[in-house]
Amino acid sequence: MSVIHPVILCGGSGTRLWPRSRAARPKPFLDLLGGRTLFQRSLDRVGDPDRFAPPLIVAGAAHVAAIEEQAATHQGARLVVEPAARNTAPAIALAAHGLAPEDIMLVCPSDHHIADEAAFLAGVERAAQLAGEGWLVAFGIAPTEPATGYGYIRMGAPLAGGHRVDRFVEKPDRATAESFLASGDHVWNGGIFCMRAGRYREELARHRPAMAASVDEAMVGAASTGRQCHPAPAPFAAIAGESIDYAVMEKTNHAAVVSADMGWSDIGSWDAVLAARARDSDGNSTMGRADLVECRNVLVESDGPRVSAIGLEDVVIVVDGDEVLVTTRAGAQAVGRLPGASGR
Amino acid sequence: MSVIHPVILCGGSGTRLWPRSRAARPKPFLDLLGGRTLFQRSLDRVGDPDRFAPPLIVAGAAHVAAIEEQAATHQGARLVVEPAARNTAPAIALAAHGLAPEDIMLVCPSDHHIADEAAFLAGVERAAQLAGEGWLVAFGIAPTEPATGYGYIRMGAPLAGGHRVDRFVEKPDRATAESFLASGDHVWNGGIFCMRAGRYREELARHRPAMAASVDEAMVGAASTGRQCHPAPAPFAAIAGESIDYAVMEKTNHAAVVSADMGWSDIGSWDAVLAARARDSDGNSTMGRADLVECRNVLVESDGPRVSAIGLEDVVIVVDGDEVLVTTRAGAQAVGRLPGASGR
Secondary structure: OOOEEEEEEEOOOOHHHOOOOEOOEOHHHOOOOOOOOHHHHHHHHOOOOOOEOOOEEEEEHHHHHHHHHHOOOOOOOEEEEEOOOOOHHHHHHHHHHOOOOOOEEEEEEOOOEEOOHHHHHHHHHHHHHHHHOOOEEEEEEOOOOOOOOOOEEEEEEEEOOEEEEEEEEOOOOHHHHHHHHHHOOEEEEEEEEEEEHHHHHHHHHHHOHHHHHHHHHHHHOOEEEOOEEEOOHHHHHOOOOOOHHHHHHOOOOOEEEEEEOOOEEOOOOHHHHHHHOOOOOOOOEEEOOEEEEOOEEEEEEEOOOEEEEEOOEEEEEEEEOOEEEEEEOHHHHHHHHOOHHHOO | OOOEEEEEEEOOOOHHHOOOOEOOEOHHHOOOOOOOOHHHHHHHHOOOOOOEOOOEEEEEHHHHHHHHHHOOOOOOOEEEEEOOOOOHHHHHHHHHHOOOOOOEEEEEEOOOEEOOHHHHHHHHHHHHHHHHOOOEEEEEEOOOOOOOOOOEEEEEEEEOOEEEEEEEEOOOOHHHHHHHHHHOOEEEEEEEEEEEHHHHHHHHHHHOHHHHHHHHHHHHOOEEEOOEEEOOHHHHHOOOOOOHHHHHHOOOOOEEEEEEOOOEEOOOOHHHHHHHOOOOOOOOEEEOOEEEEOOEEEEEEEOOOEEEEEOOEEEEEEEEOOEEEEEEOHHHHHHHHOOHHHOO
């Protein structure tokens, strides 16, 4: 059994985790759950050298310093520096260029949380098996609520270890999400994919030939220094950005889905951060100096000042430099719309 | 009609208004309500030169600088510097020494709020009338709730403009407070007193002769510089501290009470601060930079950092240097018991 090649994508802004997450310090590189950052946890999960090759990281130039610092213990990691942000389809194509056609890629975001790593790794085995047979495999998350913030995948005919994809569905409204939950055959699109590098390039060339050609051109003109690869900026910048979901997964007739119940969270808000964190018997979780009195399900994050709280329930308090955020857990979804989160 | 001599007492710590109120910056000298501090408002209320003499301020040495700064516009104000904190009975005796025996004193705390100044001034006229007849007059506040945090006064036989005091009652338990509210003849003890200076000294000498003698001794040895009087420290420090309520008002058989409905608040907690503040149509009130989204009855005070809040109701947020307080309005009573409020 050949090793699997992790491709770690570092993108996204995460304005809903403001004020901790800011443009210069995005979500993957924050210690949100205690001890290791989301990026480091993403590397750790695929760190078993018996099963995985060293990771291939794809990120923008702004994050190279953070990556070099946080990936220091992952020997052999390579880094492809995106000349511009063009969404996931081109980013994954850059990574595919750095692998042999038969190599199996496991594409992972670096800003999600997976509580049950054993379930994740079992899913990886099933996905790798299907990928070896030529399938482009998405990871489906068994839904636990009628979420309207995720894309869904409808599972079709069964395959060994998974299903064919019947169709991808955009973020639904509430009623549709409830019908998906009731149906039992819809899963959340977890943004994790597994396929042979050559198969991805073939399908991209078929469905997005201009994009594939531009990526080829950018890689022909790439400059490599040590373990860093810098694709040529001009052809890459000319690409119209598109996600792998749109550009490839929805178009190919070799899409499969592997369903995994692995305690997945996109850590999409402070509410999700609290849900993923270790908590005390009152459901509270604190980082930094905090004194809580008669509080339940309260999250406190402070980078310096002491936070004293009395009588709060289901509230998030974040102190970061010259910004203080106090929100109900329900209101945490709206953090990205605050003046501060958009730099005003 | 002779002028009334205001005696402004500056004492107390106000730990329930932590973190804004701290030992070096106590409650009277804070801008809690917008524009003027509680101390300045106390001076302003008795600032009409046709009715009031310049004020006589009694305070500890630690607050002389704040008083000189904040009382600068009140010409002719005099200051008696307490050599030690010994509660109100000796403090008022120091002030009485600085007045003629026939002078009518109006003793006012400097950390309360009175919303209806006309009602206050009308009460002062009634109290001064009774004081002129030899009564020692307390101000009673018509209770609006069964508060357990205040002393009560039971009103006795009617007098012109007031009542005799039947008795003073310590802070009651809840059931007792409810019976007081239902009775209609109990009022809150507002901590405001009016009497002739000579009558106060007579009654103090009768009921607390040792205290009166020590105050006399301290004033004989006093050093005066400009408008400041510094009583001799040794005899004053030897006094056993006691309030005017215990030492004089409960003992004399010339205690009267004038009831006033004047929008009184002791600003005893952040909840009371919010109640006394000008608010917007959602009931919110902010000082400093604040962005509120879907908030109701929220108080924000910040000395620098921006506070962003979402979805909160009946919550107080105070940012002060390296301390951040977030409490429900109901929990605000417990602020004084926080580690931070006691300097830990």
